[in-house]
Amino acid sequence: MAVPSGPVAASTEAEVAMFDFVDAYDRAYEVAAEQHGLTPAQACVLGRLTRPWGMSELAGVLGCDASNITQIIVRLEARDLVRRETGPHDRRSRQIVRTPEGEARYAEFEGSFAFARSAVSQLSLAEQEQLTVLLRKALSSSPR
Amino acid sequence: MAVPSGPVAASTEAEVAMFDFVDAYDRAYEVAAEQHGLTPAQACVLGRLTRPWGMSELAGVLGCDASNITQIIVRLEARDLVRRETGPHDRRSRQIVRTPEGEARYAEFEGSFAFARSAVSQLSLAEQEQLTVLLRKALSSSPR
DNA sequence: CTTCTATGCTTTAGTCAATCAAGTATCTAC
DNA sequence: GTAGATACTTGATTGACTAAAGCATAGAAG
Secondary structure, three states, X not given: OOOOOOOOOOOOHHXXXXXXXXXXXXXXXXXXXXXXXXXXXHHHHHHHOOOOEOHHHHHHHHOOOHHHHHHHHHHXXXXXXXXXXXXXXXXXXXXXXXXXXXXXXXXXXXXXXOHHHHHHHOOOHHHHHHHHHHHHHHHOOOOO | OOOOOOOOOOOOHHHHHHHHHHHHHHHHHHHHHHHOOOOHHHHHHHHXXXXXXXXXXXXXXXXXOHHHHHHHHHHHHHOOOEEEEEOOOOOOOEXXXXXXXXXXXXXXXXXXXXXXXXXXHOOOHHHHHHHHHHHHHHHOOOOO
């Protein structure tokens, strides 16, 4: 469903614009993932693996339980998009690595997730800079 | 997990900023919903009901299957946040209406979903306008 | 070296969102 | 009044997610 969806009641123009933007972004992400046989969560995890990651490290950045990651990785591994290696120093830990197919699949996904790219392409360089500054400033109130 | 999460590889500053913003927005929505005993999808549906809606009408705007809406409404109804009335002219159809508790609950949710509000509050009025214009322009390439 | 505790991950069980296919009831048109 | 469309529900299946319990290994304390 790509929630959040639906502008809230007494919103300013800016709030509605943010809302619409986020909604469009989420939907585009979902669609692009699906086009390449990935769920959004799978695409998201696969995208992080530009280097080997531990399970709890992934759970950490993605803000979810380690057991959730286990399941997602199991599914990715079953499709040979990812490999689970035992940590070199600590044999309890795992190093999650993208396989070549995983690399390729993610590259394809990223290629068709045109949203951010085409959003940027609507703006001049100066506007891009402006937007970056405004978004960062808007974010400055929130944690993380 | 609030996907999308994780900046893509060769991204511009603006793309990363968009990404971070969307991610923060989604997470804040999720957290606020949970604080009031709602799932994001439930909050999202509840938020639409400022007037009576039909099931397929909801499915339409939210871009999902009608049977998905059925389930969400059933859960909301079980908690008395929503009522399902039979359509006055067409007895196949349903009019979904928020109960007073539903109204109250959503108002609480909206109150604690401070993200958009506090994001806006970081900006001057002129900046708010600028951001609105830029987001709309960025969106202008995408469908819907 | 042994035990105790903490850590890193997996397993299991449960909820919810989401989709698809099939079903029921009602409406509309002929 | 029957045929077909429409509005929704039901049932089955998949995946994301959480919480609790479990297992193996690591590190520390004795």
